[in-house]
Amino acid sequence: MLTPKEKAEEVLRENNLSKVPIDVVSLAQRYGFSVELNNQLLSNVKGRMEIDPAKQRKSIEIGPAAKNYEKSREVIAHELGHYFIHYRDSQKAEFRSDDTNDVQERESDEFARTLLMPEVNTKKAFQFYEKNQERRAEMIGAICGLFAVSEDFVKKRMEELKIALV
Numbered sequence: 682m683l684t685p686k687e688k689a690e691e692v693l694r695e696n697n698l699s700k701v702p703i704d705v706v707s708l709a710q711r712y713g714f715s716v717e718l719n720n721q722l723l724s725n726v727k728g729r730m731e732i733d734p735a736k737q738r739k740s741i742e743i744g745p746a747a748k749n750y751e752k753s754r755e756v757i758a759h760e761l762g763h764y765f766i767h768y769r770d771s772q773k774a775e776f777r778s779d780d781t782n783d784v785q786e787r788e789s790d791e792f793a794r795t796l797l798m799p800e801v802n803t804k805k806a807f808q809f810y811e812k813n814q815e816r817r818a819e820m821i822g823a824i825c826g827l828f829a830v831s832e833d834f835v836k837k838r839m840e841e842l843k844i845a846l847v
């Protein structure tokens with residue numbers, strides 16, 4: 682079985698996604714998902730992914746806990762992680778995502794980080810800004826803009842790829 686990272690890299694390859702920011706909404710739609718905001722979800726819920734084969738329904742909903750554009754993108758990528766890693770074909774399924782630290786949540790987060798910040802693009806971007814000797818805060822801000830993700834997300838990805846700034 683592929684690791685979450687390997688699975689995300691496979692999805693990027695199969696969809697010819699090599700430029701950032703990754704268009705995660707189009708990607709979800711390509712796999713048949715509708716993507717919607719849903720304020721009715723509980724306040725701690727970031728997102729929900731639901732598949733109902735009988736009704737031919739596949740949806741990703743973004744909850745109140747994902748408040749801005751960047752967080753919404755991260756949630757969609759995370760829910761796609763559940764789809765590619767945990768979903769079994771033709772079954773009815775529902776995943777609700779919050780900040781609980783269980784295995785499936787961690788795996789989906791890892792998938793999302795690789796999907797939205799592919800390793801090659803991320804390393805290249807950091808090298809570029811390092812060469813230009815930007816200050817640390819400005820550099821992280823620029824990386825957030827380039828990949829359209831939040832600062833927390835960038836910092837976690839930096840830890841994962843062992844990118845340290847001086």
Ligand SMILES: [Zn+2]
Pocket residue numbers: 759760763776777778779785786789
């Ligand atoms: Zn989740």
